[in-house]
Amino acid sequence: MKKISIVVPCYNEQEAIPYFYEEAKKVSETIPNTEFEFLFVNDGSKDNTLNVLRDLSKKDEQVKYISFSRNFGKEAAMYAGLKEASSDYIAIMDADLQDPPSLLPSMFDTLEKGEYDCVATRRVTRKGEPRIRSFFAKLFYKIMNAISNTEVVDGARDFRLMTRQMVNAILEISEYNRFSKGIFGFVGFHTKWLEYENIERVAGKTKWSFWKLLLYSLDGFTAFSTKPLILSTIAGIIFFIISLIMILVIIFKTFIFGDPVGGWPSLACIILFVGGIQLFCTGISGQYLAKTYLEVKHRPIYIVKERNFDV
Ligand code: UDP
Numbered sequence: 001m002k003k004i005s006i007v008v009p010c011y012n013e014q015e016a017i018p019y020f021y022e023e024a025k026k027v028s029e030t031i032p033n034t035e036f037e038f039l040f041v042n043d044g045s046k047d048n049t050l051n052v053l054r055d056l057s058k059k060d061e062q063v064k065y066i067s068f069s070r071n072f073g074k075e076a077a078m079y080a081g082l083k084e085a086s087s088d089y090i091a092i093m094d095a096d097l098q099d100p101p102s103l104l105p106s107m108f109d110t111l112e113k114g115e116y117d118c119v120a121t122r123r124v125t126r127k128g129e130p131r132i133r134s135f136f137a138k139l140f141y142k143i144m145n146a147i148s149n150t151e152v153v154d155g156a157r158d159f160r161l162m163t164r165q166m167v168n169a170i171l172e173i174s175e176y177n178r179f180s181k182g183i184f185g186f187v188g189f190h191t192k193w194l195e196y197e198n199i200e201r202v203a204g205k206t207k208w209s210f211w212k213l214l215l216y217s218l219d220g221f222t223a224f225s226t227k228p229l230i231l232s233t234i235a236g237i238i239f240f241i242i243s244l245i246m247i248l249v250i251i252f253k254t255f256i257f258g259d260p261v262g263g264w265p266s267l268a269c270i271i272l273f274v275g276g277i278q279l280f281c282t283g284i285s286g287q288y289l290a291k292t293y294l295e296v297k298h299r300p301i302y303i304v305k306e307r308n309f310d311v
């Protein structure tokens with residue numbers, strides 16, 4: 001008898017959870033010799049999510065939940081779920097059925113054969129998503145893989161089934177600024193990829209605005225690469241060399257040709273340009289400093305207010 005935990009981060013998912021539960025429960029019953037546990041993590045929802053979870057857990061003893069004291073973000077919710085789950089195999093799934101439970105049986109079979117430690121999923125299309133969002137997502141994966149040694153797979157979802165051993169490795173990484181797509185790659189292990197077409201959410205609205213995604217991608221860059229710091233050093237060196245050449249040219253022109261040095265517009269442009277580059281580079285250093293600052297404070301990644309099981 002193998003135990004499987006399904007970790008489900010939920011933020012304002014009152015409409016989606018009943019659909020998800022019904023669908024996932026159905027699939028779980030088709031897998032023989034397994035015992036399932038649904039671990040919902042209520043990430044400080046402002047709607048009725050917590051009540052929906054309380055009711056579910058009363059009806060079905062396989063349903064467990066923990067509820068945060070406020071919204072800590074999906075990364076914190078996933079970490080909490082992995083930490084509190086106690087099974088042989090652990091899966092992470094969104095509550096909106098964008099991660100099809102129908103893939104679970106074949107994921108389970110693959111892990112049972114023992115060759116793989118993890119079965120992960122990626123979407124090969126992004127239909128139903130705004131064009132501009134897909135464009136920036138693609139750009140993000142390109143830049144990320146160019147500047148980081150950790151592989152981040154394009155279109156990878158957080159939906160994956162992992163062995164206890166891999167989950168323990170992930171939990172060892174207890175950093176505050178979590179970027180799971182990178183952490184999964186960092187811990188390694190033998191991962192099999194399943195591909196599927198994008199599915200639109202079953203109910204409710206997406207929790208990720210364009211702005212939130214942009215900030216999240218910056219987190220990804222700083223969490224898994226220090227190359228931007230090198231970039232700012234290189235930019236500094238290039239501008240230093242350019243300025244040396246310009247000084248020599250101007251001295252040469254003044255003394256040999258007696259050229260009066262005119263043209264304040266070009267000067268204004270240069271000051272603005274170089275000033276911009278300087279601010280950009282200071283900003284990059286600031287990003288790393290800020291992340292370090294948050295990291296050394298050792299604040300908890302999440303705070304639990306309520307749970308329906310003992311630890
Ligand atoms: N989520 C969360 N905390 C947040 C934002 C989202 O736990 O602060 C959960 C959300 O309830 C869902 C999953 O993360 O189960 C994915 O969110 P969503 O479907 O809104 O993202 P999208 O699929 O649009 O990228």
Ligand code: MG
Binds near residue numbers: 096098201
């Ligand atoms: Mg979704």
